[in-house]
Amino acid sequence: MGRGGARVSWIIVEYSVLRPTAGRVGIAWSYAVVILETDRLILRDHEARDLDGYCRMEQDPDVRRYAGGRPRSRDEAERVFWERAMAPDRSVMGVWAADLKPDEIYVGRCGIYPEMQGDREIPGEGVLSFYIDSAYWGRGIATEAGRACVAFGFQDLGLSRIVATVQNGNDASARVLEKLGFRLEWTEAGKNRTFLHFELRRPASSDQPSILAR
Ligand SMILES: CC(C)(COP(=O)(O)OP(=O)(O)OC[C@H]1O[C@@H](n2cnc3c(N)ncnc32)[C@H](O)[C@@H]1OP(=O)(O)O)[C@@H](O)C(=O)NCCC(=O)NCCS
Numbered sequence: 188m189g190r191g192g193a194r195v196s197w198i199i200v201e202y203s204v205l206r207p208t209a210g211r212v213g214i215a216w217s218y219a220v221v222i223l224e225t226d227r228l229i230l231r232d233h234e235a236r237d238l239d240g241y242c243r244m245e246q247d248p249d250v251r252r253y254a255g256g257r258p259r260s261r262d263e264a265e266r267v268f269w270e271r272a273m274a275p276d277r278s279v280m281g282v283w284a285a286d287l288k289p290d291e292i293y294v295g296r297c298g299i300y301p302e303m304q305g306d307r308e309i310p311g312e313g314v315l316s317f318y319i320d321s322a323y324w325g326r327g328i329a330t331e332a333g334r335a336c337v338a339f340g341f342q343d344l345g346l347s348r349i350v351a352t353v354q355n356g357n358d359a360s361a362r363v364l365e366k367l368g369f370r371l372e373w374t375e376a377g378k379n380r381t382f383l384h385f386e387l388r389r390p391a392s393s394d395q396p397s398i399l400a401r
Pocket residue numbers: 249250251253254317318319320323324325326327328329330331352353354357358359360362363
């Protein structure tokens with residue numbers, strides 16, 4: 188398959204956790220495990236084995252230049268890994284580990300998480316996020332992973348709008364968004380940094396949402 192291939196598939200495994208309540212069994216909660224597959228990548232939940240790859244990226248000044256500003260120490264990176272990447276998450280949205288096939292090499296993370304207004308999720312909206320190990324830059328990996336997440340977001344989550352924010356100067360990131368069809372919506376000039384806010388609206392031709400329709 189070619190670079191940046193458009194073939195995307197995913198499986199969603201839904202679990203229910205049963206808890207006995209006053210002599211009866213009730214469903215305490217349920218959650219879904221999402222796995223997205225493209226020509227070259229598998230996006231899946233993070234696992235403990237991703238620790239070193241995740242920390243290497245967080246310690247890399249090139250990866251952090253426009254995403255946090257400064258590299259993290261190994262200790263700090265480990266704390267972030269356990270608190271964020273490995274946090275229990277019952278949402279069908281997520282920022283997934285990206286494995287490069289066929290050897291399942293961890294090359295970064297990509298996903299969609301809820302867009303918030305204060306402490307409230309904005310219904311029908313998601314935020315696209317991608318971070319790729321600098322050893323794998325320039326091979327179309329972020330574009331391929333992002334395309335899978337966008338397809339999943341529109342076609343299965345039924346999102347109507349996906350947004351992304353890029354620090355001014357992060358031209359590679361802006362270029363990935365451009366390749367995915369995002370357009371610049373507004374520019375936010377801060378005291379020290381300027382941010383570019385991009386958006387992509389659900390195309391009229393998207394399949395009917397399946398999760399929200401259930
Ligand atoms: C942004 C990032 C995810 C891109 O990953 P990637 O796998 O290299 O991206 P792709 O190969 O799919 O596409 C990169 C595109 O940007 C272009 N590009 C790279 N550096 C560039 C630069 N300095 N100026 C302009 N374009 C640039 C590439 O040529 C390519 O475009 P093309 O296909 O038209 O040639 C990666 O650089 C990264 O992880 N950066 C650090 C984390 C980060 O900033 N994440 C985004 C937070 S908003």
